[in-house]
Amino acid sequence: MEKRSTFNNLWLPYLLVAPQIIITFIFFLWPASQALYQSFLLEDAFGLSSEFVWFENFEELFSDPLYLDSFYTTVLFSVSTTFLSLSLSLMFAVMADRVIRGEMAYKSILLWPYAVAPAVAGVLWMFMFNTGNGILALTLQSLGYEWNHVLRGGQAMVLVIIAAAWKQISYNFIFFLAGLQSIPKSMLEASAIDGAGPVKRFWTIVFPLISPTTFFLIVVNVVYAFFDTFGIIHAVTQGGPYKSTEILVYKVYNDGFVGLDLGGSSAQSVILMIIVVSLTVFQFRYIERRVQY
C-alpha cells in the first residue's frame, strides 16, 4: 500500500470522525445487535413475556413451507430481474457504443428510470398492465390473452420483475457503456482485420474484457432485487395474490409488522443479513480490485 504523507494533529482527526462514529453506534450497531438478540427470543401470544430459545426460531423457519416458498420466490425474482435488466442494458450499450454522437441526450434523458423511486416505478408499470385500461393489458387482450395480475400469481410476478428490471436498466447501461468505451479500439480493429465478424468479436473479445463490469453489476443487481424492491412489491401487489410475490424482504415486514411475530421476523432479518454480508464480502474480495474505471 502506498504511504501518503499526512498531517499531524492531536485531537482534530478524532473530532472529524467522531460524529460518524457516534451515529454509527446509536443508529447502526445497536439496532443490528437488537435484531440479532431478538431472533433468539420467543414471545408469548400477547407479547407480555419472552423466553430465550436459542435457534428455535431458525429451526422453525426452515421447516416452514411458507418460508421456503418465499425463498424460492425471491431467488426466481432476483435472478429474472438481474438477467432481464443486464441482458437488455448490455445489448443496447453495445449498440450505443458504436454511436457516440448524441451521447449527451442518451445519458441525461435515459437516466430517468434510475431517478424514479422503486414504489413509483411499480406504479408506472401497474398503470400499463392494469386490466381494463392499461395499454399493455389491452394489447394483450386484443391478442386474445387475458391479463389480470390481481388474480393470477404468475402474471403478478412478471409485472414486478419487469418493473424492477426497468428501474435498473439505465444504471446498468451507464456502467456497461463506460466499460465498453474503455476497450481499446485497436484490439477490435485487429480482430476485424483477422476476419472476425461482429458477433464473434463480441463473444471472444468484448465480453471477456467487460466481465469485471458484468460481475460487479450482477452483485449490485442481485442485492438490489433482494432488498431495494420492497417499494415495488408494497405498492403493486402487497405480496399477493396468494403470496405469489412475497419476497423475503416483504415477508420480514409482513410477519413482523403486520403479523407481529417478532422472533420469527428477526430470525428472518438475521438470515437476510447473512446473505447480504456474504454477497458483499464476495464482491469486495473478488471484484473490487479488478474493476477499473
Add this chain to the structure above:
Amino acid sequence: MNESTRGVNLIVYRILIYSALLFWAFLCLFPIYWTITTSFKTAVNVTQGHLIPWVDFTPKWIGFRSLGLSPETIFQISTVRDEFLRRFFNSVITSISASTLAVMLGSLAAYGLSRFEYKLGFVKNTDISFFFLSQMILPPVVLALPFLVLYRELALLDSTIGLVMLYGLMVLPIVIWIMRDQFSTIPIELEEAGLVDGLSVWGVFLRIVLPISFPGMVAAFILCLVLTWNEYFFAALLTSADAKTLPVMVASQTGSQGINWWSMAALSFAAIAPLAIIGVFLESYIVKGLSTGAVK
C-alpha cells in the same frame, strides 16, 4: 465485395443501430410518458389507448383537478391539495436536509481519513473506512424492528427530524466513499503551501480543499438527493400523519375502494418531475457520483 454494396450495407447497419437505440429510448421513457399523459385523459381516452395529446385526445386537467391543482380549482379550498403539498414539501425538506447533513459530516470524516493517521490500538485508517463503508450494505429491513423501538423511546416516530437523521445516516457512507476518492486526488503539497503561508487547518480546508473538491461534493449531494427522495421503506414504516413523504402517498392511492387512477398518475408525475429536471441539468454529476460511489 464492391464499393456500392458496402455502402448499402453500411446504411442498413446504421438504420438498424439507430432504430434499436430509438427503441431503447422508448423502453426507458414510455412508462413515464404513459403515466403523465394518463393524468390528462378522460376514461374513454385511457381505455382506447390514445397516445398523442391534441391529435388522439384533448388533454384535460383531470388528474390535477382531483388534487385541486387544475386552473379552475387552484383558487378553491381543497383538502386534497393541502395534503399533497404537505407530502411534497415533507419530501423536499427531508431529502435536502438529510443530504446536506450527510455531505457536511461525510466530507469532514472523509477529509480526516485521507489526511490524518489514526492509531487506536490496532485500529488504523483502513479499518475505520471499512467500518463506515460496511454500513452501506445492510438492508434497511434488517434494522426496521429495533428502529421502531428506538424511535418510539426517543419520541421520533412520525417526525421529520427523525426521518432526516435516519436518511442522513443511510447515505453517509456513500458520501464518505465519494469524498475520500475526491480528497485523495488533491496533492497534499497544495495544503502544505497554505499552511506555510499561515492558514490554519480549517483555513486550508475551506479555502483550498473545498473549492477543488466542490464538484465531487455536488455529485455526492445529488446522489444522496436521489436516494433520499425515493426512499420508501422507512417512510412507510416510521411516519403516518405528519411526516409522511410523497412516494408513500403515491403508493397509498391503492385503497380498499380500488385505485384512484387519475390522482395516482398526477402524483407519480409530481414525484418524478423534480429529479427528472435535476437529471437533465446535472446528469454529469449523477454519473460521476454513480461511478465513484459504485454501490447503490
